[in-house]
Amino acid sequence: MNGTVTCRGLVYIYRLEGYDVVALGGVDLDIAPGESVALLGPSGSGKSTLLSLLAGLIRPAAGRATVGETDLAKASEADLARMRATEVGVVLQGAERNLLPYLTAEQNVRFAQRAARAHGVGDLPAPRDVLALVGLLGVRGRLRQRPHELTPGERQRLALAVALAHKPGLLLADEPTSQLDSVARDEVIAALESVRRNGTTVVVVTHDPEVGAGMGRQVTIRDGRVGGEGRLGEEFAVVGRDGAVHLPPDVLAMLPPGTRLRVHPRPDGTVVLAPAHAAQPGSELVPADEYEPEDDATAYRRGQIVPDYSREVA
Ligand SMILES: Nc1ncnc2c1ncn2[C@@H]1O[C@H](COP(=O)(O)OP(=O)(O)OP(=O)(O)O)[C@@H](O)[C@H]1O
Incomplete structure (x- = not known):
């Protein structure tokens, strides 16, 4: 377990036919082990791209990013596969995409441990303990139910459990509360807090201010860079490496x-x-x-x- 994230001048470019899209234009970001961070920001600002980079699913075009001991720009494909199997847990947007529909909740978690086991990780947690961590143990025999038998909120928490099955140091979750009602959303927020208390670093992409408020730190991505930060209810603008500052929208209206x-x-x-x-x-x-x-x-x-x-x- 480590869970440290460091980004320096991180750039990512989608290369399309005839033109490029610069999705990240120089992200500087440090996340300490055990922190919980919400990545907020307008649609298209680069949040999901940043999450995919930290998950080792795509490679930086320039700049530096490390997750734990892994340098994401220099790592081989095998290194990245190992990082995903042992150090990082990823929850894709849409709970179903993270789950095997024909397996029970417990079997889903057990199945998710296979990659870590293949990489020689021996001390994996019991699936029941992982399900307990996200508040799914003892809920009307949920262990033996399949994803479609769970409520949407339970399904989302099962997706968290699957991502946590190998006890990663870093949990990355993309919009884990989208399309949930407020009760289910609060249960997911509580599960994320319980994960953080357990020592895992939590990074969540969200549009939901309630989820943002439930994290220890809020980082706003604007135009592919860190534009601002919130900590303990205070808002900060962040000076970029080129000296640029993203003004908050109300000040931008004046200037x-x-x-x-x-x-x-x-x-x-x-x-x-x-x-x-x-x-x-x-x-x-x-x-x-x-x-x-x-x-x-x-x-x-x-x-x-x-x-x-x-x-x-x-
Ligand atoms: N697969 C892709 N191919 C080309 N361009 C892409 C691709 N994925 C994202 N982009 C572009 O990269 C930029 C950043 O997108 P990204 O999805 O990371 O933003 P986001 O902040 O997560 O947005 P949203 O909140 O809508 O999910 C946008 O301009 C988007 O159009």
């Missing part, structure tokens, strides 16, 4: 693309971005040594100041 900004570092470690068009003759920004945060309201009304962005982003 549309192409706006010229004056950038004023402040002694207190904050930075003020002032649109060039807002500066009136004789209304210079408050000098750094006289700057007080309560001046913001006045300066804001003059259109001279926009929200501060801490340089000390997490």
